[in-house]
Amino acid sequence: MKTKAAILFEVGKKLDIREVDLEPPRMGEVMIKMGAAGICHSDLHVMTGHLDAPLPVVLGHEGAGVVAEVGPGVTNVKPGDHVIPLWRLSCGVCEYCSAGRPALCAEGLQIRKTGRLLDGSTRFHLGGKEINHFAGVSSFSEYSVLPARSLVKIPDDFPLDKAALLGCGVITGVGAVFNAAKVKPGSSVAVIGTGGVGINVVQGAAIAGAGKIIAVDVLANKLEFARKFGATHTINAKETKPVEAIRALTGGRGVDYAFEVIGQPATIRQAYDSLCKKGMAIVVGVTPQTMEVSVPIMTLVFEERTLTGSIYGSARPQVDLPMLIDLYRAGKLKLDELLTGRYPFAKINEAYEALEQGKELRSIVTF
Ligand code: COD
Numbered sequence: 001m002k003t004k005a006a007i008l009f010e011v012g013k014k015l016d017i018r019e020v021d022l023e024p025p026r027m028g029e030v031m032i033k034m035g036a037a038g039i040c041h042s043d044l045h046v047m048t049g050h051l052d053a054p055l056p057v058v059l060g061h062e063g064a065g066v067v068a069e070v071g072p073g074v075t076n077v078k079p080g081d082h083v084i085p086l087w088r089l090s091c092g093v094c095e096y097c098s099a100g101r102p103a104l105c106a107e108g109l110q111i112r113k114t115g116r117l118l119d120g121s122t123r124f125h126l127g128g129k130e131i132n133h134f135a136g137v138s139s140f141s142e143y144s145v146l147p148a149r150s151l152v153k154i155p156d157d158f159p160l161d162k163a164a165l166l167g168c169g170v171i172t173g174v175g176a177v178f179n180a181a182k183v184k185p186g187s188s189v190a191v192i193g194t195g196g197v198g199i200n201v202v203q204g205a206a207i208a209g210a211g212k213i214i215a216v217d218v219l220a221n222k223l224e225f226a227r228k229f230g231a232t233h234t235i236n237a238k239e240t241k242p243v244e245a246i247r248a249l250t251g252g253r254g255v256d257y258a259f260e261v262i263g264q265p266a267t268i269r270q271a272y273d274s275l276c277k278k279g280m281a282i283v284v285g286v287t288p289q290t291m292e293v294s295v296p297i298m299t300l301v302f303e304e305r306t307l308t309g310s311i312y313g314s315a316r317p318q319v320d321l322p323m324l325i326d327l328y329r330a331g332k333l334k335l336d337e338l339l340t341g342r343y344p345f346a347k348i349n350e351a352y353e354a355l356e357q358g359k360e361l362r363s364i365v366t367f
């Protein structure tokens with residue numbers, strides 16, 4: 001069949017919406033009709049060359065849709081089911097999956113690096129040539145084919161535009177708080193970078209009952225949003241040095257947890273330098289790929305600080321996504337306020353320009 005898909009042909013270029021051929025799902029695969037797809041900075045990192053992906057590729061790793069067709073052997077979903085696709089595939093049986101850490105499963109990395117589905121081929125074709133999948137999701141397409149194991153079923157009455165936000169930005173941010181840091185009630189938290197993912201670290205910390213939530217960004221509008229999502233203090237890093245300001249706000253002590261949600265060595269170091277003794281810095285941002293960060297061994301050892309990372313909210317999506325839906329329905333997780341922009345699929349490049357200019361918190365394209 002034919003489907004319209006947004007393709008990145010070359011680094012540095014805009015997305016090209018083309019009508020491509022989409023093969024039906026093979027063994028263990030599912031075709032979904034996308035309802036909405038999220039505009040996340042990680043796709044932009046691929047467009048600018050900060051993150052690697054085999055090109056040409058149908059981008060998009062955040063979305064929600066309805067199952068249109070299932071391939072042979074699929075038992076976990078059926079046509080008509082509403083689903084969120086996961087951008088980290090997991091096998092369910094390896095050491096990491098068994099330990100409740102599916103984002104560390106090798107299958108997810110394989111699909112991400114090769115741009116191919118598990119049998120090594122693609123379902124997207126243009127003029128007979130293969131077009132790669134992105135992270136096994138490719139949500140910037142009216143229809144996409146992906147492994148059945150990449151899907152989490154959600155209630156039919158849950159709106160797809162809100163659901164689309166959950167599959168990356170929300171679970172990555174809130175999960176980093178709940179699963180990686182395990183933020184304790186009353187503790188102090190700094191969040192460096194409060195964009196689409198960082199704002200979900202802020203709201204995760206608020207839900208976890210943090211006593212002090214210090215938001216750091218370089219844009220005034222992002223800091224205003226952070227207040228609405230639970231930040232008790234804000235620091236504009238363009239005007240004030242973040243580490244000194246965070247120490248001043250904690251009586252010189254530093255924070256229990258500092259999250260870096262940008263992906264820069266300098267801000268990762270700021271997160272580490274903002275910690276109290278036995279504090280934990282959690283890095284969520286990644287880019288560019290060759291960058292390294294260094295920290296003083298003295299504080300690492302004598303102050304027993306922790307520097308760690310969190311990928312995909314260190315989550316168990318089959319457990320955490322339904323939990324996030326419950327938190328939204330209980331009025332605790334803000335999704336309506338998170339969704340600041342809606343664009344028709346045809347205007348996807350405008351959605352990315354708005355993200356680049358810092359205008360949107362989280363936006364979606366609808367099909
Ligand atoms: N100091 C403080 N804030 C800053 C600075 C700085 N020096 N520089 C930029 N910022 C702010 C921006 O103003 C913006 O508000 C925020 O940082 C970044 O937010 P967004 O909305 O542009 O980006 P997100 O939230 O969509 O994505 C952020 C990630 C860190 C997740 C992303 O960039 C990334 O690193 N992705 C790769 C890691 C990964 O795969 N993550 C999972 C998939 S998303």
Ligand code: ZN
Nearest residue numbers: 040042168169
């Ligand atoms: Zn993302």
